[in-house]
Amino acid sequence: MQAYLDQAVQVLREGFTQINDPKGLLIALAATIFLRSWGGWVPAAIVSVVIHIAIEHFAPVLAGQRELALPPLMEPSFWTRAGILLVGYLIVIGIFFFVKRIITTAMGGGGKAKAKH
Numbered sequence: 001m002q003a004y005l006d007q008a009v010q011v012l013r014e015g016f017t018q019i020n021d022p023k024g025l026l027i028a029l030a031a032t033i034f035l036r037s038w039g040g041w042v043p044a045a046i047v048s049v050v051i052h053i054a055i056e057h058f059a060p061v062l063a064g065q066r067e068l069a070l071p072p073l074m075e076p077s078f079w080t081r082a083g084i085l086l087v088g089y090l091i092v093i094g095i096f097f098f099v100k101r102i103i104t105t106a107m108g109g110g111g112k113a114k115a116k117h
Contacts, residue, residue, distance in 0.1 A: 015088030018081075027051055028089055032096035041097065045089040052085055 019028060031044040053071060060066040072078045 011084060011087055012091065015084045015086070016091050017088070018085055019088035019092045023055065024052065024088065025092065027055075028092040028096055031089070031093050032100055035093065035097050035100075038097070041093060042090070045086055045093055048089040048093065049082055049085045052089075053082065 018024065027048050031048045035041065035044050057071045061068050
């Protein structure tokens with residue numbers, strides 16, 4: 001049981017570490033700005049992973065440093081990294097959205113319809 005818990009903590013740490021750079025934080029911030037409710041949290045994280053991978057893979061192509069090709073979709077290491085990125089984006093977007101909800105609630109824009117008098 002302890003081995004599974006250690007693996008889970010390792011994935012959480014690695015995911016957070018992968019996102020904790022300017023590119024990852026900006027992608028997570030943009031996703032949080034467009035996020036309206038907790039129901040969109042997982043889809044926002046998935047879209048963020050796709051954007052992250054696209055930027056990493058296609059930026060060298062645009063800079064002329066690599067030939068145009070698809071990411072290695074058939075390799076297990078690609079999907080392992082995508083899963084770790086997903087966990088990282090779930091953590092960071094969740095934290096950002098929680099802070100956003102606190103700030104908007106404190107400013108009186110908690111998202112609830114106000115009665116008109």
